[in-house]
Amino acid sequence: MRFLLTLVLAVLAPAHEIGTTRVLVNFDSARTYEVEIATDATNLAEKLEQIAGGELAEGLDAARLEPLIAAREQEFRRRVKIQFDGVAVQPAIGLKLTPPVDANSAILATIRLTGAIPAGASNFTWSYGWTFVQYALSVRTGPGETPATVWLEGGRTSEPISVLSTMPMDRWSIAWRYLVLGFTHIIPHGLDHTLFVLGIYLLSSRLRSVLWQVSAFTAAHSITLGLSMYGLINVPASIVEPVIALSIAYVAVENIFLSELKSWRVGLVFVFGLLHGMGFAGVLQELGLPRSEFVTALLTFNLGVEAGQLTVIGLAFLLVGWRWSQRSWYRARIAVPASLLIAVTAFYWTYERLFL
Amino acid sequence: MAEPTRPPSPTSQCRKLERSGNRSGFAQARAGRSGPLLKGKTVRLLFFAATACLAHDMWIEPASFSPAPGQVVGLKLRVGQDLLGDPIPRDPSLINQFVVEDAQGRKQVPGRNGSDPAGYIRASAAGMHVVGYRSNASPVELPAAQFNQYLKEEGLEGVIAERARKNLTGAAARELFSRCAKSLVLSGTPSPAQGDRTLGFTLELVAERNPYTLRAGEELPVRLTYENKPLEGALVVAMNRANPDEKVSARSGKDGRVKLRLPAAAKMWLVKAVHMVPAPAGSGAEWQSFWASLTFGPAQTAVKAD
Numbered sequence A: 001m002r003f004l005l006t007l008v009l010a011v012l013a014p015a016h017e018i019g020t021t022r023v024l025v026n027f028d029s030a031r032t033y034e035v036e037i038a039t040d041a042t043n044l045a046e047k048l049e050q051i052a053g054g055e056l057a058e059g060l061d062a063a064r065l066e067p068l069i070a071a072r073e074q075e076f077r078r079r080v081k082i083q084f085d086g087v088a089v090q091p092a093i094g095l096k097l098t099p100p101v102d103a104n105s106a107i108l109a110t111i112r113l114t115g116a117i118p119a120g121a122s123n124f125t126w127s128y129g130w131t132f133v134q135y136a137l138s139v140r141t142g143p144g145e146t147p148a149t150v151w152l153e154g155g156r157t158s159e160p161i162s163v164l165s166t167m168p169m170d171r172w173s174i175a176w177r178y179l180v181l182g183f184t185h186i187i188p189h190g191l192d193h194t195l196f197v198l199g200i201y202l203l204s205s206r207l208r209s210v211l212w213q214v215s216a217f218t219a220a221h222s223i224t225l226g227l228s229m230y231g232l233i234n235v236p237a238s239i240v241e242p243v244i245a246l247s248i249a250y251v252a253v254e255n256i257f258l259s260e261l262k263s264w265r266v267g268l269v270f271v272f273g274l275l276h277g278m279g280f281a282g283v284l285q286e287l288g289l290p291r292s293e294f295v296t297a298l299l300t301f302n303l304g305v306e307a308g309q310l311t312v313i314g315l316a317f318l319l320v321g322w323r324w325s326q327r328s329w330y331r332a333r334i335a336v337p338a339s340l341l342i343a344v345t346a347f348y349w350t351y352e353r354l355f356l
Numbered sequence B: 001m002a003e004p005t006r007p008p009s010p011t012s013q014c015r016k017l018e019r020s021g022n023r024s025g026f027a028q029a030r031a032g033r034s035g036p037l038l039k040g041k042t043v044r045l046l047f048f049a050a051t052a053c054l055a056h057d058m059w060i061e062p063a064s065f066s067p068a069p070g071q072v073v074g075l076k077l078r079v080g081q082d083l084l085g086d087p088i089p090r091d092p093s094l095i096n097q098f099v100v101e102d103a104q105g106r107k108q109v110p111g112r113n114g115s116d117p118a119g120y121i122r123a124s125a126a127g128m129h130v131v132g133y134r135s136n137a138s139p140v141e142l143p144a145a146q147f148n149q150y151l152k153e154e155g156l157e158g159v160i161a162e163r164a165r166k167n168l169t170g171a172a173a174r175e176l177f178s179r180c181a182k183s184l185v186l187s188g189t190p191s192p193a194q195g196d197r198t199l200g201f202t203l204e205l206v207a208e209r210n211p212y213t214l215r216a217g218e219e220l221p222v223r224l225t226y227e228n229k230p231l232e233g234a235l236v237v238a239m240n241r242a243n244p245d246e247k248v249s250a251r252s253g254k255d256g257r258v259k260l261r262l263p264a265a266a267k268m269w270l271v272k273a274v275h276m277v278p279a280p281a282g283s284g285a286e287w288q289s290f291w292a293s294l295t296f297g298p299a300q301t302a303v304k305a306d
Helices: A004-009 A041-051 A061-073 A073-077 A171-186 A191-203 A208-228 A238-258 A261-286 A290-324 A331-355 B144-153 B159-165
Strands: A018-028 A033-041 A078-086 A087-089 A092-099 A110-118 A125-127 A134-140 A148-153 B057-062 B073-079 B082-087 B097-104 B106-108 B117-121 B127-135 B139-141 B173-187 B204-206 B218-228 B233-240 B250-252 B258-260 B269-278 B287-296
Touching: A018 A125, A018 B082, A018 B233, A033 A041, A041 A061, A041 A073, A041 A110, A041 B082, A061 A073, A061 A092, A073 A092, A078 A110, A092 A134, A092 B117, A171 A191, A171 A261, A171 A290, A191 A208, A191 A238, A191 A290, A191 A331, A191 B233, A208 A261, A208 A290, A208 B057, A238 B073, A238 B269, A261 A290, B057 B082, B057 B127, B057 B287, B073 B127, B073 B173, B117 B127, B117 B173, B139 B144, B144 B159, B173 B204, B204 B269, B204 B287, B218 B233, B218 B269, B218 B287, B233 B258, B250 B258
Parallel strands: A018 A134, B173 B287
Antiparallel strands: A018 A033, A033 A110, A078 A087, A078 A125, A092 A110, A134 A148, B057 B073, B073 B082, B073 B117, B097 B106, B097 B127, B127 B173, B139 B173, B204 B218, B218 B258, B233 B250, B233 B269, B269 B287
16 A cells, blocks of 8 residues: 555655545456455545444454444445446445554555446446545456556546447447447547548549549548557647648638649548548547457448448538539539638637647 | 546535445455556546535544643544545655644654654643644646535635636636644643644634633634734634534634634534635646644543633
């Protein structure tokens, strides 16, 4: 405990009030969760007794404290909350007290909350109200993985933590899940990518123009998505995200001055596609990929992204292109104003991603 | 994932939590495994889901308020709410002053870094030992809703008005907070001659009567000073461990004084007050707060006449 505390204090300069509670969450591939709370046993017993209107006797040893804490299980549970996709679950609970290692350390209570991850659940949230100060929450999303640690304020709910990587699914379910994730990353979640694709579409209503650009974009983002996911390239989001916004603005502005496909435009779209691929990789890294079906998930996510893009183009064609793209006023009244709107939005995003 | 914002703060949980239903039980699953925690070295701070939250008090809790002469007394530092507190182990980077003053003068409070209790005193002679803990400032950033609620709960209307005047009520706030905690440990029989002492903390509560000599129904006069001058209009709150929900509170007068009529109680008292001022330029925060607290034990029946 003392070692942990020293480590914690070293990491957390400047001065912050740090308590003595630590929480470790483990998920495993059998779709179970285990939350292990390590805390000062005497202090926990004091709080439990006080809440129940009593007072803890002084100087109790581990053997005497254990039944006292165990008897307050229901009170304890009231300030602990485990949720999957926003729905609370009721874990099994285990308690172990460890006598102090030396005269200066406290009796350690280790409380284990365990249970099965509900079928189909994709995220986990945690809240622990038996501490009022900050504590370290470490999460290990799979066996043998290094836990990631965050600081959480007592009583506050953690950000949702993905448990997708623990999903034991057959290849087809994984393929379908990642296909859907890829698609929804464009519609409705990826307004920036959607506007980029619209920008590509708005240049010229000729099929040849759309096909060339979409092919270049797809080839490019597939390359960087793959390379990023295999860890071969790694460009920080702080660079990728503003440049993606800028690429949208560029394509939209060019639409205003250009009315037909040039070969260098295809080249530029290819370069921009490389950037968007890194953006997709950022999202996919946050979602997590199942180890056993890495390639399946990567390919189907990419396919989902494609399907999303083609849907955007298809909808644009159905809504405006099909009826009006051959009209003489199409460019002046639709393509140019829409591109202008996209450019303004994208310039704002660039500013936002850089400075806000 | 976004780079972390600093979370720590005197904010807390305080909502009602649901009743749980599982009955598998501590008793049935006792084979707890206490694996090593914090193995990973990466420390990433997340943004946190906002909840309705109050501010947190900090106080000193001696192992005994009435030690026998010569007895060593552990001093626990606690942060929490309604006297439910978390241990704050001794952290040299937090300590600005950790002292004890008695008739013999002022001494540093020794202790072992990382340990709870954070310090120890020896009640070397009969009389009042005034313990003081002054922390360095800790930064905190709070979302607007939480900050506003905390201002309201701590009676900081001046700051609420100032934020409204600057059109900042809806803005998150960065704050530096520091602790000015005191505790009165009395060795031997109490007498009116013994009393609290002024330690010179930025914000300080000073009991103007020996609280150990109070009879039921008598008032305890307490003076609140900010930078050694009386602080007017601050909310001073007292609560007892026996019934922390029942609070006694008053606003300090022009002379910084409040009179608290404390009911007879068998347990520890906490008197507290918070003061907030604009943070100095270049500190990276808009506000700076000081958290004064004073703890003492129950009044004693045997009182020595002066």
